[in-house]
Amino acid sequence: MPFTVADVPHLPAGFSDTFTSHTVETTELTLHAVVGGDGPPLLLLPGWPQFWYSWRLVMPALAEHFTVIAPDLRGMGASDKPATGYDAARLADDTAELMTALGHDRFAVVGYDLGMLVGYALAAGHRDRVTRFVGAESILPGLSPSPPLLSDPATNEFLWHFAFNRLADINERMVAGREEIYFGHTFTSKTADPPSRSTSSTSTSTSCATWTPCAPASSTTGPSTPPPSTSCGGATRGRCPSRSWR
Structure with missing residues (x-):
């Protein structure tokens, strides 16, 4: 399984003495999480x-x-990557099931970017379980004002991927085989201090971002049967992890 504590480079000294990888079977899929420490449970999205x-x-x-x-949320890292289920409410329910399986009935949540959207949905949908919620670096669709379609160049450069990732099919066809270009650009253009990021660290986040394209959204028969999967670190790469992340 890639992306576990035993697989990734450049961890802080003594990290594996405190943290271990866990897998949890939920109603729909298998989720991976790294767990460690002592005290009240804190969920980091x-x-x-x-x-x-x-x-x-x-x-x-x-x-x-x-x-x-x-x-790792659905579609990311070492968690399963089904073709559907990437709306914030479903991702929130996934994490609620994860925390139940790990023995945590009530917990605090911190999320940024996509994690903020999932954390907000988790706090709204499971109010009796979330004790505190901290969110950052995102907007909340339906609550936050949406930027205009035709923005100034700086805003467009920063936000263009929102609309691109919401497309049904063409985005995956354009990125497949060019993951380093797309995800590499995302990391280098949106990192506060790009020169400080090591090449290997960036590669850790982009090397397994390949997926087999799904059938077009208009298909009535569902996703087509994929060709034989390629592998990364011995694990099967998922299909369509990007479709509804944004």
């Missing part, structure tokens, strides 16, 4: 197109005060 690894530098300090749970 990553942004797009990242996985638990994006929290690695702050997890050791948080683990001194909390039981830290950093999952």
Whole structure:
């Protein structure tokens, strides 16, 4: 399984002494999460197109005060990658099931970017379980004002991927085989200090971003049967993890 604690590079010293990878079977899929620390449970939700690894530098300090749970959301990292189910409400229900399976009835949530959307849906849909919620670096569709379609160049450069990722099929066909271009650009153009990011660290987040394109959304027969899967680190790459992330 790729993307587990044992697989990824550049972890803080002693990280694996505190944190371990766990897999949980939910109603629909298998989710992966990295867990460690001692104290009240704290759920850390990553942004797009990242996985638990994006929290690695702050997890050791948080683990001194909390039981830290950093999952890979549906379609990301070592979690399953089904063709459907990428709306925020479904992702929130996934994480609620994950926390139940890990033995946490009530917990605090921190999410940024996509993680903020999922965290908000989780707090709204499971109010009796979420004790605190902190969100950052995103808007909330339906609540936050939406930027205009034709924006100034700087805003367009920053937000163009929102509309691109919501397309039904052409986006996957354009990115397939060019993942390093698309995701590499995302990381280098949206990182606060791009020169500080090592090439291998960026590659960790982009190397397994390949998927087999799904059937067009207009198909009435559902996704077509994929050709034989390729592998990354011995695991099957998922199909369509990008369709509804944004």
